[in-house]
Amino acid sequence: MKTLDIVIAGAGMGGLTAAIALKRQGHRVRLFDRAPELAPAGSAISVWSNGVKVLGALGLNDAIDAASGTMSTMSYSDRDGRLLTRFSLEPLYDQVRQSAKPIARTELQRVLLDAVGAEHVTLGVSCARYQLEGERVAVFFDDGQRIEADLLIAADGTHSKLRDLVAGRAIERRYCGYVNWNGRVTASDDLAQADEWAQFVGEGKRVSLMPMGGDQFYFFFDVPLAKGSVNDRDLYRDELSEHFAGWAAPVQRLIERLDPATVARVEIHDIEPLERLVDQRVALLGDAAHAMAPDLGQGGCQAMEDAWVLAECLAAAGEDVPAALEAYDRARVERVASIVERARKRCDITHGKQPEETQAWYAELLEESGDRVIQGMRKTILGGPLG
Numbered sequence: 001m002k003t004l005d006i007v008i009a010g011a012g013m014g015g016l017t018a019a020i021a022l023k024r025q026g027h028r029v030r031l032f033d034r035a036p037e038l039a040p041a042g043s044a045i046s047v048w049s050n051g052v053k054v055l056g057a058l059g060l061n062d063a064i065d066a067a068s069g070t071m072s073t074m075s076y077s078d079r080d081g082r083l084l085t086r087f088s089l090e091p092l093y094d095q096v097r098q099s100a101k102p103i104a105r106t107e108l109q110r111v112l113l114d115a116v117g118a119e120h121v122t123l124g125v126s127c128a129r130y131q132l133e134g135e136r137v138a139v140f141f142d143d144g145q146r147i148e149a150d151l152l153i154a155a156d157g158t159h160s161k162l163r164d165l166v167a168g169r170a171i172e173r174r175y176c177g178y179v180n181w182n183g184r185v186t187a188s189d190d191l192a193q194a195d196e197w198a199q200f201v202g203e204g205k206r207v208s209l210m211p212m213g214g215d216q217f218y219f220f221f222d223v224p225l226a227k228g229s230v231n232d233r234d235l236y237r238d239e240l241s242e243h244f245a246g247w248a249a250p251v252q253r254l255i256e257r258l259d260p261a262t263v264a265r266v267e268i269h270d271i272e273p274l275e276r277l278v279d280q281r282v283a284l285l286g287d288a289a290h291a292m293a294p295d296l297g298q299g300g301c302q303a304m305e306d307a308w309v310l311a312e313c314l315a316a317a318g319e320d321v322p323a324a325l326e327a328y329d330r331a332r333v334e335r336v337a338s339i340v341e342r343a344r345k346r347c348d349i350t351h352g353k354q355p356e357e358t359q360a361w362y363a364e365l366l367e368e369s370g371d372r373v374i375q376g377m378r379k380t381i382l383g384g385p386l387g
């Protein structure tokens, strides 16, 4: 097979995973990222089994195992701390033949970057636009550079500059209606069990604690708020104390113990599913292709699936890049659209968009044996390219 010259715009989780998959097939890969330093947004990520399968197939199992946490059970409590349900995740892991791996984003990035080789990544340059030129694509950077390649992968994130060019129209991000504060805190029994994903829900709000490896919990707070609320780090603790006044003791401890200096406060956005993910020699990948609400924990996993499928499509189509990208589009467009929509639906129920639906969900949780939650996750996972 011909060695392809590939440019990847964006060295986040999707761009790096694509680089690993494509380098394994012998292609020449160059990555560019606008950030002067690779610093992942957000503190941790739950890589669910479909994402872990991709990382495993790329030979990263041991590195991921060493850096991730163990998440064996899941629980929901109400705002008063009354347990609604607790169940084991082992039946899920058995059914899909792979556990989930919650991991610090810095650790995941280190593992991916080590596998790519930092010498293939150029930082501090932004890929502004591209132009199709016969058998090649010309990539134009904001520093005036022009680079030609056989294939351009636009993995430039939720604020992608290249997406509008691929779509042929301006794509606006949609506000999902809630703010998410996330960070990490030293794990401790008086917050949650060490191997449990514990969530507190009520009033359309949510508090979550998840093991992330290295005796730390990844935490996040979700609060439905109008778009454009003030984001001032000095106010984070007071805001959370106010939004969660009267909630259970572990929530109060978490607010006391968190370090606002390391908390990220994000207004959550997604984009409407795109009808097409490719333009002849240009492929959208990851958040650029399908920014989604984090409510299924599938944002990173779908980027990993994209990377795997794209590399497979190129291998199958030999040097015919446009044909490979057509196959990638066919394989991915409906899958990612359905996950964006389901994440949005889950987001709306969790965050009280239709208050009756949210109340009905709280009532369901009291009856939940784990089967329904596991069935949903199982469907998402088994729909991936590695089954």
Ligand code: URC
Binding pocket: 046, 180, 182, 220, 294, 295, 296, 297, 298
């Ligand atoms: N589920 C996850 C979520 N991860 O698996 C995650 C969620 N991260 O609902 N929300 C979030 O911020």
